[in-house]
Amino acid sequence: MNKYLEQLVQLSKYDSKISAYEPQIENEKAKLAVFLQTAESISSSIDATHAEIDDLKSKRTKNNIHLSELKVKLDEITKKNNVVQNEKELKALQLEEEIAKEQISFANEEISRLDDLMQSKEAYVKELEDKLAQEKEEINDLQVAVDNAIEDLNKDRNNVYQERAVLLEQFDNKILTFYEKIRRWAKDKAVVPVRKQACYGCYMKINDKAYADVIKAEEIVNCPHCGRILYKEVESEEA
Numbered sequence: 001m002n003k004y005l006e007q008l009v010q011l012s013k014y015d016s017k018i019s020a021y022e023p024q025i026e027n028e029k030a031k032l033a034v035f036l037q038t039a040e041s042i043s044s045s046i047d048a049t050h051a052e053i054d055d056l057k058s059k060r061t062k063n064n065i066h067l068s069e070l071k072v073k074l075d076e077i078t079k080k081n082n083v084v085q086n087e088k089e090l091k092a093l094q095l096e097e098e099i100a101k102e103q104i105s106f107a108n109e110e111i112s113r114l115d116d117l118m119q120s121k122e123a124y125v126k127e128l129e130d131k132l133a134q135e136k137e138e139i140n141d142l143q144v145a146v147d148n149a150i151e152d153l154n155k156d157r158n159n160v161y162q163e164r165a166v167l168l169e170q171f172d173n174k175i176l177t178f179y180e181k182i183r184r185w186a187k188d189k190a191v192v193p194v195r196k197q198a199c200y201g202c203y204m205k206i207n208d209k210a211y212a213d214v215i216k217a218e219e220i221v222n223c224p225h226c227g228r229i230l231y232k233e234v235e236s237e238e239a
């Protein structure tokens, strides 16, 4: 194979390899993101439930204040009962007493309803906090695994960069410029194999003359359709 072509094939392989690392790194980070999102949503549920509990507490306090006011009123009614002057006043007091007692019973029912609600909300917060703790533990473990995987990927990528740099030292500048120009649009498929007489960049069949030139590999051949650099793989590679 033409020396330049051989170098181009190798360079293209390095470049493809290097490009493949970024999605792998992103993939590792994404694993963690799902867990972080779950933890965040549990955290905000906890905050929201705490706010609901605070609201219930303040309602309970208001009911308690109302209750003590009603008790004072009831005491006053009892005192007035002792100095009542006539039937009419007695009836009015009895009505007032009835209403106050009814209100006390309402307030007590409301307080008991609020207490039940608070209790279930507190149990729910506890459940969420357990879940969050578990999630955080998993995040910590996963973080270590993800960090290690990313470190390995970065190491591997640096190795490929170094091999690429060594190769570039031997490169002809014109050939490199030529390659970079195709690479600008063809990305990692600037140098592609020919299989079954077809360019594996644009997948179109190439003519017999071009195919014969590719097989000879004495010079650099571009795909007549798309312009990518073509090469014939060695048998084992094609298989």
Ligand SMILES: [Zn+2]
Residues within 6 Å of the ligand: 199, 200, 201, 202, 203, 204, 223, 224, 225, 226, 227, 228
């Ligand atoms: Zn092509």
